Amino acid sequence: MGKTLSQIAQAVGARVLGDESVVVSGVASLESAKPCDLVFVEDGRNLPAALQSQAAAIITGKANENYNSTKPLLISEQPRLAFARAAALLSLGKCADPWVHPSAIVHVSASLGKNVSIGAHSTIDENVTLGDETRIGPGCHIGRGVQIGARCSFLANVTIYPGAQIGSGVVVHAGAVLGSDGFGYVCDTATGRYEKFPQIGKLIIEDNVEIGANSTVDRGALDVTRIGRGTKIDNLVHVGHNVLIGEDVVIAAQTGISGSSVLENGVIVGGQVGIADHVRIESGAILGAQSGIPTKKIIRGKGVVFWGTPARPIREYLKELAVLARLAKK
Amino acid sequence: MGKTLSQIAQAVGARVLGDESVVVSGVASLESAKPCDLVFVEDGRNLPAALQSQAAAIITGKANENYNSTKPLLISEQPRLAFARAAALLSLGKCADPWVHPSAIVHVSASLGKNVSIGAHSTIDENVTLGDETRIGPGCHIGRGVQIGARCSFLANVTIYPGAQIGSGVVVHAGAVLGSDGFGYVCDTATGRYEKFPQIGKLIIEDNVEIGANSTVDRGALDVTRIGRGTKIDNLVHVGHNVLIGEDVVIAAQTGISGSSVLENGVIVGGQVGIADHVRIESGAILGAQSGIPTKKIIRGKGVVFWGTPARPIREYLKELAVLARLAKK
């Protein structure tokens, strides 16, 4: 099941210094490494510790290419990335064989690709499409008309409401809910009572998105909620109706995004951030943890970190904190 | 399956200008409207766009009743509300036929009303009561002795702990947990270890409440947790033990309400608000997103918005922010 360093180097774009024929079968941290494992060190500082670990070989950066190493080194310009790719390569083929569990309920009209897996007690409703090699865990519910691409992985107890369109290579962790009704009501001014505004729009999730455990993504009210290619969403995140999230956006745990807000490509959002409705976060902006963006606000600044509620550039916020602390000490 | 404009106007309390016999079968946004759809515009500003859409007819306000329209108009005093009601009317009868899936486990002592639906792999424990036309989605667990009224809808993978009492017309979204143990422990001062305080009270949810995906509502410790008629709760909200929520309260996503707090009728709570224990939010107060209410605090003021942590009237809070920004710029 292992790979030679030569095979790995070729796959991840690294260069081997030392014995190319050494075989590794997994990746590990320096502390937990066994003799069959590959480890990595970002820079020279941890290289001696890596050499003292039980690991078979070490991925590291160019700074170490002249190091007189007692273990083979794989030299990469992005050693952390090379390590991530090596891990992915070594985990290939470790999945169980594809299998539709006999307790799964699959509607006769559902269309299943090649090598699809469906876990115990899952339900696949009418007109669902599952692409090749997609895996649905146990206890999932995939609603009517949901379309899912190839090589997706849905862990246990995931719920997808009817009509969602999901690309390929998407990973959705346990307990996540996709395509739920948005939070939209109309108050009858005569009675003060709320009546439900229609929540009948779409949810589109593009390729290679990953969504964390127990996160919730509402579908559009009348239009669409969209999560762009490659975006990564952590646990317990809330995405409201009509939200448009671009490509390669990163959203940490427990952040909430209210209706109709837009996050452009490459935005980075810390944990517990609150984004009100109709906000626009422009490409490359960074929102610090727990910051809050008020309604209709536009956040602009490539690489600029915003912090606080209401969020402002972190330099301003830190200066305010310093001024306030000084005044309180008088 | 459609309705004439005349039928809709009568049901939603609007007046038709133009051909009353036109039939519509759904609602849509201006962008997504098809020729069989009804759309709405709040005011005159979007009326030209609505007329250029493919929609069959337009719901709008009194301001437009003299507009020389090329499509039939339904004139309403509350056009958004009329649109919501039209959508509800047009979606009637679109549900699948009632059916208890053969894989559902229903205890012999459970009492099922007329036209009840129970999804695949759900479990209905002993002495559960389900009212007429109530629908339980797939993968739900309804605990011992739970009483549920008529016309409720529980989406997939919902869990209800034993003994909860739920009214009629209640909607609970996927993954929500109702009636779980409150967070109550007693610290043994001799050992510093925590032991569980009994969490054996009730959960009462009144008619027409809606609860979002993956929200959690704890039952009372010894007494009751209650959510009043018509209250709407968004996704990932936490309601602690012994909390009393009044009628027509609106609570946005990721808000948390600690033990024994009271929210009176008509309170509006933004997203990610934190309400500590034994707080009272009086009728008509509005809590801005991410605000925090400390223990035992009373918040009073009909229509007043509170913001910040600790929450204060928004005018004060904004003034403080302005003063601080000015000082930091010196």
Add this chain to the structure above:
Amino acid sequence: MGKTLSQIAQAVGARVLGDESVVVSGVASLESAKPCDLVFVEDGRNLPAALQSQAAAIITGKANENYNSTKPLLISEQPRLAFARAAALLSLGKCADPWVHPSAIVHVSASLGKNVSIGAHSTIDENVTLGDETRIGPGCHIGRGVQIGARCSFLANVTIYPGAQIGSGVVVHAGAVLGSDGFGYVCDTATGRYEKFPQIGKLIIEDNVEIGANSTVDRGALDVTRIGRGTKIDNLVHVGHNVLIGEDVVIAAQTGISGSSVLENGVIVGGQVGIADHVRIESGAILGAQSGIPTKKIIRGKGVVFWGTPARPIREYLKELAVLARLAKK
């Protein structure tokens, strides 16, 4: 099914004043007490109300030992704790008989202790170990190789990813997800795209931990996530990868703890607290609700309450708030 006051007094370490042969069968609040119930009052103030309740007997503190009571009293140094223990004692044996539901899917290689219960539609994967008297609710998924000790209780729709190690006496509420992938990616600087960093570490949960509904706990990336003995975690809490939580820690609802942070023994964390990555909260510190701890910060101070973002000792924070309010009023 009841117990005499004499039996209860012996079990919880209290002393009976009055008729020791009185039998009680449950606990209750003063408001809800029935004639078979035991109630408690912390101090003398509520004793008259307790005597007017329907309760059979009252647990109370030493201050009341000379009170001329019309009902039997159980005198304890820690009356709240004695009440909690009495409740636990009286609830013993109220569980349903152990039973593996025929719809549960249990892999032939799983090892089940004595008197194990497994609910309907649960799946127990290969090489899972369940200790004596452990109860798995309906709709749970226990992944490959998970080890669970004795007397645990997993409520409905819980998901445990492969390989987690869980001690004895652990309670996990409905919808919780344990052992999910951490949020770790490497950005390819050439393309700006994120690739998954391996999330293949362990999750270890020690004895007597309780985890609330819909909370999520990620396993280690390469190493371990650990939750120490006796720690109590509320609903909708997020624990990131490689987090180390000590013993007897209390974490209120909706708090999030980012990767590699450490919470030492006896830490108390309020609701909606945000703890960034690589933080250390030293033993005995208290984090107020909604406070935020920035990356790599060390929080030190036994019994000191920290508040605000970034968190500072509450005295400082309150002084800053007061200064700011004063300036804004000028």
